[in-house]
Amino acid sequence: MSTTVALRSLIKRYGGFTAVDDITLDVPEGQLVALLGPSGCGKTTTLRMVGGFVETDAGSILIGGRDVTRLPPAKRNIGFGFQSYALFPHMSVAQNVAFGLEMRRLPRAEIASRVARALDRVRLSAMSDRLPKQLSGGQQQRVSLARALVIEPSVLLLDEPLSNLDAQLRGEMKLEIRQIQKAMGITTIFVTHDQDEALSIADRIVVMRAGRIEQDGSPEAVFGAPRSRFVAEFMGVTNLLPGTVEGPGLFRLADGNAIRVPGAVAGRGTTVLAIRPERVRISFPGADTEPDMLDAEIEAATYRGLSVEYRLRTTSGLCLTARRATPATGGPVMLEPGARVHVAVPPDACHFVPVEL
Amino acid sequence: MSRAGIRRTYGAISGTVLAFIVLPLVVIVWVSFFANRILAFPAHGYTLDWYARALDTDAFRDGFITSVQTALFATAASLALGVPASLGLVRGRFPGRDAVQALLLAPMVVPGIVGGAALFIAFIEVEALLDIQVAGTIGGLLVAHTLIALPWTIRLVSASLASADRAIEEAAASLGAGPLTVLRRVTLPAIRPAIVAAALFSFVISFIDLEKSIFLVGPGRTTLQIALVNYLEWNLDGTVAAVATVQILIVGAALLVSDRYARLAQAF
Ligand SMILES: Nc1ncnc2c1ncn2[C@@H]1O[C@H](COP(=O)(O)OP(=O)(O)OP(=O)(O)O)[C@@H](O)[C@H]1O
Ligand SMILES: [Mg+2]
Numbered sequence: 255m256s257t258t259v260a261l262r263s264l265i266k267r268y269g270g271f272t273a274v275d276d277i278t279l280d281v282p283e284g285q286l287v288a289l290l291g292p293s294g295c296g297k298t299t300t301l302r303m304v305g306g307f308v309e310t311d312a313g314s315i316l317i318g319g320r321d322v323t324r325l326p327p328a329k330r331n332i333g334f335g336f337q338s339y340a341l342f343p344h345m346s347v348a349q350n351v352a353f354g355l356e357m358r359r360l361p362r363a364e365i366a367s368r369v370a371r372a373l374d375r376v377r378l379s380a381m382s383d384r385l386p387k388q389l390s391g392g393q394q395q396r397v398s399l400a401r402a403l404v405i406e407p408s409v410l411l412l413d414e415p416l417s418n419l420d421a422q423l424r425g426e427m428k429l430e431i432r433q434i435q436k437a438m439g440i441t442t443i444f445v446t447h448d449q450d451e452a453l454s455i456a457d458r459i460v461v462m463r464a465g466r467i468e469q470d471g472s473p474e475a476v477f478g479a480p481r482s483r484f485v486a487e488f489m490g491v492t493n494l495l496p497g498t499v500e501g502p503g504l505f506r507l508a509d510g511n512a513i514r515v516p517g518a519v520a521g522r523g524t525t526v527l528a529i530r531p532e533r534v535r536i537s538f539p540g541a542d543t544e545p546d547m548l549d550a551e552i553e554a555a556t557y558r559g560l561s562v563e564y565r566l567r568t569t570s571g572l573c574l575t576a577r578r579a580t581p582a583t584g585g586p587v588m589l590e591p592g593a594r595v596h597v598a599v600p601p602d603a604c605h606f607v608p609v610e611l
Numbered sequence: 612m613s614r615a616g617i618r619r620t621y622g623a624i625s626g627t628v629l630a631f632i633v634l635p636l637v638v639i640v641w642v643s644f645f646a647n648r649i650l651a652f653p654a655h656g657y658t659l660d661w662y663a664r665a666l667d668t669d670a671f672r673d674g675f676i677t678s679v680q681t682a683l684f685a686t687a688a689s690l691a692l693g694v695p696a697s698l699g700l701v702r703g704r705f706p707g708r709d710a711v712q713a714l715l716l717a718p719m720v721v722p723g724i725v726g727g728a729a730l731f732i733a734f735i736e737v738e739a740l741l742d743i744q745v746a747g748t749i750g751g752l753l754v755a756h757t758l759i760a761l762p763w764t765i766r767l768v769s770a771s772l773a774s775a776d777r778a779i780e781e782a783a784a785s786l787g788a789g790p791l792t793v794l795r796r797v798t799l800p801a802i803r804p805a806i807v808a809a810a811l812f813s814f815v816i817s818f819i820d821l822e823k824s825i826f827l828v829g830p831g832r833t834t835l836q837i838a839l840v841n842y843l844e845w846n847l848d849g850t851v852a853a854v855a856t857v858q859i860l861i862v863g864a865a866l867l868v869s870d871r872y873a874r875l876a877q878a879f
Contacts, residue, residue: 305781306785307785326789327781327784327785328784330785338778341779342796344801344803357788358787402785405786
């Protein structure tokens with residue numbers, strides 16, 4: 255049933271514009287891969303090529319080792335989840351789910367029992383006679399999932415399946431999709447532009463940029479060790495500081511300040527130090543002193559509920575952002591703009607990415 | 612002007628326009644019950660005689676039958692041609708698509724009388740070329756009425772197709788449906804309201820046509836509209852009003868039903 259997917263040097267051009275530019279990707283059986291990237295980077299186009307809705311200009315697509323590049327969608331045995339759900343408006347929930355089984359000419363009784371099981375799996379048995387327009391967005395999403403999965407496809411392809419849901423429902427549906435995907439062991443490609451979504455649902459994240467793969471790795475690797483400035487920014491790294499490694503373990507910032515980074519090797523020329531905002535530590539002058547502290551002033555503070563985000567400027571003119579957990583009890587929740595603080599960056603929070611040309 | 616003032620002015624203007632449109636219809640229906648020998652105010656009493664007279668008049672009875680038959684044929688033919696044409700125009704990608712679309716909709720903007728004359732001339736040419744009679748035959752009339760209805764069908768169906776969600780067709784394909792099955796099970800049902808509306812509207816537009824038909828009818832092959840005009844040449848009595856009332860009822864009913872399926876406004 256479930257099987258591997260392989261993309262080999264896929265290319266798609268629209269006029270002179272290359273929307274998908276030499277994508278090669280191997281998805282092992284049962285894995286959930288998230289295609290992650292900003293708007294227009296070619297995620298949907300790539301997914302639609304795998305689905306057979308967009309012709310490839312070059313390269314090939316293998317599903318379970320079989321070359322499907324030139325096959326129409328109907329012959330690929332894929333389950334496709336559309337961003338708009340794309341339920342058949344004139345058919346009931348049960349008829350929607352039964353459609354793919356009817357196309358496979360299964361006996362009536364088997365269709366009925368498989369539809370019932372599929373609806374049960376997405377907890378919609380009570381709604382089987384309703385029309386799509388009589389369902390909420392989340393329910394429509396679950397029907398579309400049931401419809402895609404009931405045919406026991408080789409591969410499940412989902413294009414931003416959660417983007418039309420509110421935050422709470424998105425969280426629930428994410429868990430539900432993940433749980434069903436794991437239970438069925440179905441190979442899945444999941445398109446999203448939301449890094450949190452990708453991090454929490456995927457076995458593996460493929461970050462795309464301008465039609466190419468920028469980084470391909472586990473969620474931990476992509477989050478913890480972004481390979482480029484672009485990935486770092488996309489994963490929420492707000493401090494990207496150019497400078498040079500001066501001596502062993504010593505990074506000299508462009509403004510002249512130095513930060514200790516154990517293990518840094520000198521002689522790489524200009525490089526960029528990436529520091530996640532939540533790893534930047536803020537303390538008051540006179541409180542606990544740490545090595546390598548910089549003097550800074552708070553320029554702006556944004557309350558975010560669980561945390562407060564600060565924009566800081568060091569006396570030497572360096573701009574940093576820091577995110578600080580909101581104190582549970584006691585003490586002021588927010589530090590006011592204008593306050594003078596000490597800033598420290600723990601050595602293990604530092605990570606280098608190459609300067610981009 | 613205040614908000615309420617604007618609304619009142621707007622209401623007054625709409626009301627006046629509506630009155631101008633509806634008043635003649637109301638008057639016709641009303642006078643069809645007058646007992647007067649010729650159409651004139653005021654009423655000298657009321658009667659249903661004109662309806663009986665209309666039924667007894669061969670020209671009206673035959674004209675009615677011809678009109679209904681012609682309209683039914685035009686409806687069927689304009690659907691048979693218009694739905695596939697719309698699919699090609701909206702879904703297809705081919706050079707000159709816009710030109711073909713403009714051409715197919717052209718009859719809508721040509722004055723009916725000009726279109727009728729053009730058809731008549733074309734038919735004469737065909738007759739000269741092939742040595743068969745076209746003008747004045749039922750065949751010619753049917754072709755003409757199909758051409759009258761076709762642009763409306765294409766307009767309504769195309770609008771509906773263009774606004775239909777392509778993703779449902781892709782969903783059907785991904786579930787294993789071939790192109791024909793997608794068309795039959797998904798695309799056509801999704802635009803069914805527009806098809807119903809197009810059918811009813813085709814019927815109406817053919818049924819009420821006068822300008823094109825006037826060139827093309829032959830002896831014993833007269834539509835109801837032409838029969839009315841012929842009758843009016845020598846008579847001005849309640850029969851005309853009675854026939855007109857029946858027409859108003861038929862057309863009104865068809866438009867009401869079709870408007871329930873697709874807002875006719877979509878076609879403009
Ligand atoms: N049919 C098309 N014709 C021309 N250009 C297209 C077509 N489809 C997509 N593109 C272009 O290809 C690029 C990639 O589009 P794609 O839809 O794959 O982006 P995406 O990564 O899914 O973005 P989003 O997150 O906004 O959905 C875009 O620049 C888009 O404008
Ligand atoms: Mg997209």
